[in-house]
Amino acid sequence: MGKIGNCPDEPDRVEICFQAGHSGVKQIRYLLGEIFELVGYGECFNSFPAIAAHVAAYGRMYLYNLMKITGEGNYLYCDTDSLIVNETGLKNLRSQIDDRLLGGLKVEETTNYLNIRGLKDYSTETKEVIKGIRKNAVKLQDGVYEQQQWPSFKGVLRSNEANIYKIKKIIKNLNREYTKGTVNPDGSIVPFVLDETARLPLQF
Structure with missing residues (x-):
């Protein structure tokens, strides 16, 4: 600007x-x-995206290494910086757990109930995580929530009423179709695999 x-x-x-x-x-x-x-939309002065890209890539590889230590079949879910594992997986990760060490793991919760519905969408005995749904949202029915919407700065300007900040109630319907792999009848996931031998025709 x-x-x-x-x-x-x-x-x-x-x-x-x-x-x-x-x-x-x-x-x-x-x-x-x-x-x-x-x-x-160029980069700002003194901005260096390569640093952020390297940190993010290193974090992904570190998480992947933890998954290998956990052992196939012992991790149930992974997020940006966390793993949900079974008892065997927890034992395999014992050497990596240290809540006082920078970058070390810590046990956040132990539960006997886990319902994984999709990405950033799961429930345990004590909490429910649903991306895009506020903690104070009202559940109308399964997959349907009512919550407040707070407009962004751009949204206020686009409304042509920049002197008024309107908070409105909206209804959010969740589409819980899983598109990252094939869901088996037992709930396990078979990821999609790119066939590197396939060659798409070049189009000019």
């Missing part, structure tokens, strides 16, 4: 401008009495 002028009496908003004789559009933002033009 680059400042291009002042507009003390203009309401906050975003406008899409079409220029005669030019292809494409231009985005103008009116904000707090000033006018800004979107000039691009």
Whole structure:
């Protein structure tokens, strides 16, 4: 964003401008009495994405290594920074558990009940995790919740009522179709495997 002028009496908003004789559009933002033009989406000064990419990749490989230590069939679910394992898997990970060591594992919860419905969507005896559903949401029926929606900064500007912040109630219907692999009748998952011998025809 680059400042291009002042507009003390203009309401906050975003406008899409079409220029005669030019292809494409231009985005103008009116904000707090000033006018800004979107000039691009490049990296900010001193930004170095390679560091974040390396940290994220290292974390994935570290989690994969923990899964190998746990042993196939002993881990039930993995998230960005955690594993849900059975008793045998926990024993195999004992050497990696140290809640005082940076990067070490710690046991967050022990449960006799676990219902895994999909990615970031599971329940234990003491908690329920559902991505996109607030903790204070009201369950209307299985897979249907009512909750508050707090608009983002962009959403407020696009509403053309930037001087009013509206919190509204919405109904969220969950689509719990699993698309990362084949679900077997016993609930186990067979992941999709890319056939590297297959060659798609080149299209020009």
